Amino acid sequence: MLTSIVIITFNNLHKTINCIQSIRTFTSLPYEIIIVDNGSLDDTVPYLERLGGLTIIANKRNRGFAAGCNQGMKVAKGELLLLLNNDTIVSHRWLDNLRLTLESEPNVGIVGPKSNWVIPVQTVKPVYASEAEYHQFADAFNRHDPLKWREVTCLSGFCILFRRSLYKRIGEMDESFIYGVHEDTDYCYRTIRAGYKLLIAGDTFVHHEGNSGFKGGSLDMNAIAAYNRRTFLKKWGVDPDRLAYTCDELFLPENRGPAVKTSRLPGGILVKGAGDTIYYLERGRKRPIVPGDTFFCFGFRRERIITVPDNELSEIPDGLAIDYAGPFPAYFPRTFVAKDSGTGVYVVAHGIVIPIASYEDFIAMKFSADEIVQIPDAYFSGLHYGYGPGLEPDNACQEYELIDYKLYEAPGGGLYYSEGLELREIADERLFDCYKWSPERVMRLTEEQFAACRIGRPIERAAGEK
Structure with a gap:
C-alpha cells in the first residue's frame, strides 16, 4: 500500500534535504514524496528539481500550511496520506510503526509519533547530541509496542498519518487558518467529531527542529497564533489550546461522535426532572451538579432551577459532572x-x-x-x-471574547442569548419568564460586534412551560 508523504517547504533548503535523505534511508515501505513549496526565496525549487524522484508543486507566494497540504493531498496517489514538516528527520521503522498503529482498528483516524519538539503529550526529552546519536536512540526507541499507544484529543501536525478514506470523509484542511497554527488542531477535532480516535504511537520517535517555517521568514508567530486561535474559537466554541495542551481524556466523551447539536433549550440554566438531581445545561448537554458545596461554590441559586418533564430531560445527552472539588478545568463550568x-x-x-x-x-x-x-x-x-470592557489588548495574542450566557440587544433591535460564541435569537419575550431572565441584564452590542457574531439556533420554550 502506497503512502503519499506531503512536505510543505518555505526556504530552509538544507533542512528539506536532510528530511528527504532520512526518508530515503529509513523507509522500507512503498512511498512517494510530494513537495509543495510556498514561494521559497532560496534555491529550494531548482535544487529539488535536480534531485529528482519528487512531485513538486511550486507556489509563487506563501499560501500557508493548510493550503499547501490541500494541494499535496489532491495530487497524492496513495491510500495513506502523511503530512510531514520539512524540519524533521525520520529514522528506523518510523513508517512501519505508524502504519501498525493506524491499522490496529478501523476507527483509528489519525496517528502521530513522539518527538523532541511538539505539544507536551507527545514530547520525549531528547538524550542525543548529534544526528548519529539520534539514529542510535531511535533504533532502540522505535520498537513495536501497542502498550505505548495513547488516545488523545489532539496531535501535532508536524507528522500525522491517516487514510485517504478519512480525507474523503472530513474533507480538506480549513484554509481560513493562516500559515501554520491550529489547522492541525481543527483537522484533529473534525476527525474526533466524525467518530474516530487519535492515537499517539508512543513506540515511534521522529526528530523535529520546530517552527522552522517561521524562523526562515518574517512571519510573526504570536500574531498568527492569536488569529488562528480566534478562528477556531469562533468556528467551534472550544479553546484549541485546551485540546492541544491539556489533551485530557476527560474531554473525549464530549467531543466523540457526531457533532452535539445545540439544545432547543439555552445553556447556562439549571434544570431538574422529577428526581433530586440538578443539572447545568451547557453546549447541548446536561451536567449533573455534585451534591454538597459545589452548588453554592459556583453561585447557583435554587430559585433559578427550572423543572422540565423527564422525557425531555432524557433526550439531552449527559456531560461531565460539575464538581468544585474535581479536576480543573474539566469539572468546572466553561x-x-x-x-x-x-x-x-x-x-x-x-x-x-x-x-x-x-x-x-x-x-x-x-x-x-x-x-x-x-x-x-x-x-x-x-x-x-483576553480583554473585556475598559481594557485594551497588550499584544496580538489578546482578543475580545463574546461572553457565554449573556443577554444582548442587537443595534437594530432584537434580543439574543450568547452560547458557544453564537447568538441565539429570543423571538418571544415570554422566554424571559420561562428561563427566569431579567430584562435589566440585557447588554447592547455594537454594530461591529454584532456583525462578527454567528447566529445560532433560536431558543425555544421548555416543555410544560406556558
Whole structure:
C-alpha cells in the first residue's frame, strides 16, 4: 500500500534535504514524496528539481500550511496520506510503526509519533547530541509496542498519518487558518467529531527542529497564533489550546461522535426532572451538579432551577459532572466569574481569562457579587488572557471574547442569548419568564460586534412551560 508523504517547504533548503535523505534511508515501505513549496526565496525549487524522484508543486507566494497540504493531498496517489514538516528527520521503522498503529482498528483516524519538539503529550526529552546519536536512540526507541499507544484529543501536525478514506470523509484542511497554527488542531477535532480516535504511537520517535517555517521568514508567530486561535474559537466554541495542551481524556466523551447539536433549550440554566438531581445545561448537554458545596461554590441559586418533564430531560445527552472539588478545568463550568487570592476578578470563558478592570466594568457586564467563584491562583497559570470592557489588548495574542450566557440587544433591535460564541435569537419575550431572565441584564452590542457574531439556533420554550 502506497503512502503519499506531503512536505510543505518555505526556504530552509538544507533542512528539506536532510528530511528527504532520512526518508530515503529509513523507509522500507512503498512511498512517494510530494513537495509543495510556498514561494521559497532560496534555491529550494531548482535544487529539488535536480534531485529528482519528487512531485513538486511550486507556489509563487506563501499560501500557508493548510493550503499547501490541500494541494499535496489532491495530487497524492496513495491510500495513506502523511503530512510531514520539512524540519524533521525520520529514522528506523518510523513508517512501519505508524502504519501498525493506524491499522490496529478501523476507527483509528489519525496517528502521530513522539518527538523532541511538539505539544507536551507527545514530547520525549531528547538524550542525543548529534544526528548519529539520534539514529542510535531511535533504533532502540522505535520498537513495536501497542502498550505505548495513547488516545488523545489532539496531535501535532508536524507528522500525522491517516487514510485517504478519512480525507474523503472530513474533507480538506480549513484554509481560513493562516500559515501554520491550529489547522492541525481543527483537522484533529473534525476527525474526533466524525467518530474516530487519535492515537499517539508512543513506540515511534521522529526528530523535529520546530517552527522552522517561521524562523526562515518574517512571519510573526504570536500574531498568527492569536488569529488562528480566534478562528477556531469562533468556528467551534472550544479553546484549541485546551485540546492541544491539556489533551485530557476527560474531554473525549464530549467531543466523540457526531457533532452535539445545540439544545432547543439555552445553556447556562439549571434544570431538574422529577428526581433530586440538578443539572447545568451547557453546549447541548446536561451536567449533573455534585451534591454538597459545589452548588453554592459556583453561585447557583435554587430559585433559578427550572423543572422540565423527564422525557425531555432524557433526550439531552449527559456531560461531565460539575464538581468544585474535581479536576480543573474539566469539572468546572466553561464560563464563570472567578476571583484570585488578591483583589482580581475575572471572567473565565472557554479557557480564556478576561480581567475585569473595575467595579464599573463588573456592573457593565451585568454580573452580580453572588456569581463570583474563588479559585486557587495556580488555576490561572494554564489559561490564556483576553480583554473585556475598559481594557485594551497588550499584544496580538489578546482578543475580545463574546461572553457565554449573556443577554444582548442587537443595534437594530432584537434580543439574543450568547452560547458557544453564537447568538441565539429570543423571538418571544415570554422566554424571559420561562428561563427566569431579567430584562435589566440585557447588554447592547455594537454594530461591529454584532456583525462578527454567528447566529445560532433560536431558543425555544421548555416543555410544560406556558
